[in-house]
Amino acid sequence: MRKVNKEKTRLLPFFIPHIGCPYICVFCNQPRISGHQEMVTPAIIRSSIQRAVSEQGYSGQWEVAYFGGSFTAIPQEVQDTLLEPAKEAFQQGLIQGIRLSTRPDAIREDRLKELYASGVRTIELGVQTLEESMLVESKRGHTVEDVEQACKMIREQEITLGIQLLPGLPGETWMTLVNTAVKAGQLQADLCRIYPVIVIEDTELADRVRQGSYVPLTIEQAVAYSAFLKSYLEGKGVQIIRVGLQSTEDFDAGRGIVGGPYAPAFGELVVNYEWLQAIQQTIEEHLEIFGVAHRITVEYPRAFTSKVRGLKNRNIEYFGQEYKQIEWTWKQKQEDIVANVLHVMIDHILYSLPL
Numbered sequence: 291m292r293k294v295n296k297e298k299t300r301l302l303p304f305f306i307p308h309i310g311c312p313y314i315c316v317f318c319n320q321p322r323i324s325g326h327q328e329m330v331t332p333a334i335i336r337s338s339i340q341r342a343v344s345e346q347g348y349s350g351q352w353e354v355a356y357f358g359g360s361f362t363a364i365p366q367e368v369q370d371t372l373l374e375p376a377k378e379a380f381q382q383g384l385i386q387g388i389r390l391s392t393r394p395d396a397i398r399e400d401r402l403k404e405l406y407a408s409g410v411r412t413i414e415l416g417v418q419t420l421e422e423s424m425l426v427e428s429k430r431g432h433t434v435e436d437v438e439q440a441c442k443m444i445r446e447q448e449i450t451l452g453i454q455l456l457p458g459l460p461g462e463t464w465m466t467l468v469n470t471a472v473k474a475g476q477l478q479a480d481l482c483r484i485y486p487v488i489v490i491e492d493t494e495l496a497d498r499v500r501q502g503s504y505v506p507l508t509i510e511q512a513v514a515y516s517a518f519l520k521s522y523l524e525g526k527g528v529q530i531i532r533v534g535l536q537s538t539e540d541f542d543a544g545r546g547i548v549g550g551p552y553a554p555a556f557g558e559l560v561v562n563y564e565w566l567q568a569i570q571q572t573i574e575e576h577l578e579i580f581g582v583a584h585r586i587t588v589e590y591p592r593a594f595t596s597k598v599r600g601l602k603n604r605n606i607e608y609f610g611q612e613y614k615q616i617e618w619t620w621k622q623k624q625e626d627i628v629a630n631v632l633h634v635m636i637d638h639i640l641y642s643l644p645l
């Protein structure tokens with residue numbers, strides 16, 4: 291039975307540049323995204339594994355991850371050379387699995403069997419969107435059917451299946467996003483990363499932004515799209531392992547970015563927005579029944595302070611603006627006994643939202 295390992299797993303990531311990919315998707319400047327231009331060598335991989343597992347005194351699970359390119363599209367002898375040190379470490383019990391990222395049309399059943407025998411336990415597929423016309427417009431070079439076939443083969447091999455989605459590609463609307471979410475839910479993935487499209491320098495999208503033929507998402511749109519995908523897929527049992535690109539020094543300084551919703555704390559903004567929606571829905575339902583609300587008290591456990599109040603109190607400000615006539619109180623709960631619920635008291639009625 292295919293399982294996501296719930297034990298804490300630490301990834302030991304290696305970035306494989308663009309060598310495996312026969313395409314140039316409109317949004318991709320792979321070397322800049324990974325921040326690593328040079329090819330990693332087996333010797334570096336071997337010594338990094340040894341150092342990590344021996345020096346950090348960590349007794350949990352280790353997984354060696356090959357990220358950044360289309361691993362299974364690399365010539366097979368190069369794949370095998372790169373895999374060798376991780377395979378040895380897996381066979382010696384030093385690591386508990388190997389993870390790869392790749393393209394959906396670079397998955398073959400016979401190769402999956404060999405990869406499994408080498409210790410590959412997780413494959414993350416660059417799915418991006420499940421809207422056929424958007425795959426074409428983004429020059430992905432594969433179809434929705436390729437994605438569905440690849441996911442099926444990975445699941446059948448009992449390898450943990452991860453998918454990556456990119457809300458905001460050319461042609462995206464709420465309609466295409468909902469369509470992608472529904473189809474993504476049917477892929478039965480275990481894990482998902484959500485990266486709203488950031489326009490990177492030296493990509494076709496960057497040219498299109500300059501020509502005015504592509505308008506990137508605003509942060510607000512990207513937060514709303516990502517929150518929708520996240521909650522929809524979580525409802526289907528998919529574990530969301532990342533929302534928003536990892537921040538880098540260059541990105542934080544605006545270097546290499548032409549446009550798009552980049553924010554260092556993007557994932558946090560999405561969680562803030564989910565709480566905003568939950569509280570707002572409670573208020574709207576109350577108003578629908580009672581027609582009026584005078585005072586609202588939101589009481590949250592300490593651990594949820596920034597999630598509920600929002601980064602720099604953005605949720606508090608939003609509600610203050612949106613419901614000006616209501617008297618608001620935001621406070622931390624004193625007792626631990628009901629730590630797993632958020633209380634929203636509207637006049638004399640108490641609503642409990644599970645955390």
Ligand code: SF4
Nearest residue numbers: 311313314315318359
């Ligand atoms: S398939 Fe992946 S590596 Fe290749 S161009 Fe597209 S995003 Fe970049």
